Amino acid sequence: MRVAVVGVQGDVEEHVFATKLAMDRLGIEGEVVATKKPGVVEKSDAVIIPGGESTTISKLIFRDVGGKTIAEEIISLAESDCAIMGTCAGLILLSKRGDEQVEKTKTKLLELLDIKVKRNAFGRQRESFQVPIEFKGIGKVEAIFIRAPAIVEVGNVEVLAKFENYVVAVRQKKILGLAFHPELSAEYGDTRVHEYFLKLIC
Amino acid sequence: MVELEKLRFGTDLIKRGFAKMQKGGVIMDVTNAEQAQIAEDAGAVAVMALHKVPADIRASGGVARMADPKKIQEIMDAVTIPVMAKCRIGHEAEARALEAIGVDMIDESEVLTPADVFFHIDKHKFTVPFVCGARSLGEAVRRIWEGAAMIRTKGEAGTGNVVEAVRHMRLINRAIEEITSMPKEVLYSVAEKFAESYCRLYNSIREELGVSNNLTPDTIVYEEYTFGEIVSGIYDILLEIRELGRLPVVNFSAGGIATPADAAFMMRLGADGVFVGSGIFKSSNPPEYARAIVEAVRHYDEPEIVAEVSKGLGEAMIGMGSIVERLQERGV
Numbered sequence: 001m002r003v004a005v006v007g008v009q010g011d012v013e014e015h016v017f018a019t020k021l022a023m024d025r026l027g028i029e030g031e032v033v034a035t036k037k038p039g040v041v042e043k044s045d046a047v048i049i050p051g052g053e054s055t056t057i058s059k060l061i062f063r064d065v066g067g068k069t070i071a072e073e074i075i076s077l078a079e080s081d082c083a084i085m086g087t088c089a090g091l092i093l094l095s096k097r098g099d100e101q102v103e104k105t106k107t108k109l110l111e112l113l114d115i116k117v118k119r120n121a122f123g124r125q126r127e128s129f130q131v132p133i134e135f136k137g138i139g140k141v142e143a144i145f146i147r148a149p150a151i152v153e154v155g156n157v158e159v160l161a162k163f164e165n166y167v168v169a170v171r172q173k174k175i176l177g178l179a180f181h182p183e184l185s186a187e188y189g190d191t192r193v194h195e196y197f198l199k200l201i202c
Numbered sequence: 203m204v205e206l207e208k209l210r211f212g213t214d215l216i217k218r219g220f221a222k223m224q225k226g227g228v229i230m231d232v233t234n235a236e237q238a239q240i241a242e243d244a245g246a247v248a249v250m251a252l253h254k255v256p257a258d259i260r261a262s263g264g265v266a267r268m269a270d271p272k273k274i275q276e277i278m279d280a281v282t283i284p285v286m287a288k289c290r291i292g293h294e295a296e297a298r299a300l301e302a303i304g305v306d307m308i309d310e311s312e313v314l315t316p317a318d319v320f321f322h323i324d325k326h327k328f329t330v331p332f333v334c335g336a337r338s339l340g341e342a343v344r345r346i347w348e349g350a351a352m353i354r355t356k357g358e359a360g361t362g363n364v365v366e367a368v369r370h371m372r373l374i375n376r377a378i379e380e381i382t383s384m385p386k387e388v389l390y391s392v393a394e395k396f397a398e399s400y401c402r403l404y405n406s407i408r409e410e411l412g413v414s415n416n417l418t419p420d421t422i423v424y425e426e427y428t429f430g431e432i433v434s435g436i437y438d439i440l441l442e443i444r445e446l447g448r449l450p451v452v453n454f455s456a457g458g459i460a461t462p463a464d465a466a467f468m469m470r471l472g473a474d475g476v477f478v479g480s481g482i483f484k485s486s487n488p489p490e491y492a493r494a495i496v497e498a499v500r501h502y503d504e505p506e507i508v509a510e511v512s513k514g515l516g517e518a519m520i521g522m523g524s525i526v527e528r529l530q531e532r533g534v
Contacts, residue, residue: 007226008226008500009225009226009227009247009500010222010223010225010226010227011219011222011223011225012225012226013225014222036500036501051222051223052223052224052225052226052227052247053223053224053227053247053248053283053284055242055245055282055283056227056245056246056247056283056496059245059496060245060500088223089223101282104282105242105282119282120282123304124284124304124305124306125220125284125306125307125330125331126211126212126301126304126306126329126330127211128211128212128216128219128220129209129210129211129216130209130210130213130215130216131205131206131208131209131210132205132208144215144216144219146216146219146220146223147220147223147284147306181219184215184219184222187215
């Protein structure tokens with residue numbers, strides 16, 4: 001099994017670390033590769049889009065490198081029903097629709113999840129928070145929200161977690177979108193969300 | 203379902219997490235909404251709101267202070283990416299004001315005129331995360347102990363000369379290597395050495411009073427912390443560095459980065475990202491410079507791309523070959 005982590009910007013190493021640890025715990029043989037260029041995602045069984053700045057990551061994945069983009073490769077992976085996970089900025093990029101901040105910055109989206117997201121839904125960094133929430137199929141997880149987006153409209157997706165009036169985790173077939181950062185929880189040993197994701201692949 | 207009583211703000215995880223989201227990115231100094239817009243369009247991960255870029259601070263002289271909050275607010279309204287702002291070293295009231303405006307990260311910066319020659323701000327007491335400059339491992343570790351969520355090399359801001367940023371990155375990296383092979387007792391003596399900086403106020407008072415310096419581990423030397431607590435806090439950070447083989451927080455490079463190749467060089471030396479101060483808006487073509495530096499940071503290990511984005515960029519900032527006033531010596 002090969003999992004690619006889109007490595008153009010953001011907390012890439014944290015996802016690589018969390019995914020490797022989750023693989024070990026599940027006894028899965030495989031490799032986790034961070035990639036900045038087209039050519040790796042298309043040869044992978046799953047892809048993760050990390051947290052970071054959605055405006056920056058969008059520009060870099062849609063940038064043409066030798067006639068190819070990482071974005072196209074992610075979309076074709078989705079078409080062949082492979083597993084995809086986006087956290088925070090990654091969630092924004094997976095969405096079909098964005099709010100006025102997404103429009104104002106002309107951020108291109110992958111449009112793979114039938115949802116609308118609102119950027120910085122909870123406020124600025126000062127308002128960033130962590131809180132235990134109920135995650136369907138996993139149980140209670142400590143969710144870390146950093147200038148986080150929220151899902152404000154849902155179409156044909158399954159809601160996995162909510163915080164207050166917002167949906168903060170959804171799944172559409174094998175595509176997972178989270179407003180928070182499970183990769184940061186791996187620092188203190190919790191890899192349950194990554195394990196959940198890896199189980200979608202097999 | 204949700205345990206609201208367990209809702210927490212401003213934890214180390216959240217502060218350091220914010221800094222991690224900036225990795226692989228370029229943070230650009232801007233002085234108005236229009237420049238901030240150029241930075242966001244070019245793919246900056248954040249902007250640093252200032253009243254003057256460092257090169258102009260150097261040129262104008264005088265006391266450099268926190269930027270006008272109205273200016274910072276205008277920049278915050280103009281862009282969707284995080285906005286950082288600088289306060290003077292030790293100036294807790296400026297930092298509180300910046301936190302009140304809602305800036306996303308505070309840079310307690312040597313580029314502004316220091317307000318306190320003894321101490322830096324106790325950053326654990328803030329909800330908003332801080333970045334601080336360092337030119338050595340000791341400075342980096344002290345700032346982390348005080349609660350900094352991100353470290354950046356000090357370099358020499360406003361010079362367009364990368365030499366000091368390189369010096370600081372090399373000094374920090376090599377010191378980390380040394381530490382990884384140190385036995386615990388030696389590491390503890392390093393912690394004691396690093397903690398001495400916090401005793402300067404106490405020492406100078408004892409000296410002025412002409413009484414013997416009987417500093418003990420129980421002596422309170424900084425805020426409410428005793429010397430012993432500081433040593434043990436610093437020792438814990440050193441142990442963590444020894445285990446990780448790197449700083450436990452994100453380490454950016456700053457201070458003199460003027461070209462795409464400079465930015466790529468700092469990344470090759472192990473920086474997690476770069477701050478570009480005067481380099482962009484003192485160049486002849488800021489939008490192109492900004493875009494080129496973002497690309498160079500992304501592709502730092504691909505020389506052909508760094509070459510490509512460097513083509514026909516126009517004049518870089520003029521820069522200074524010899525440095526008259528060394529800002530890096532502020533705040534150790």
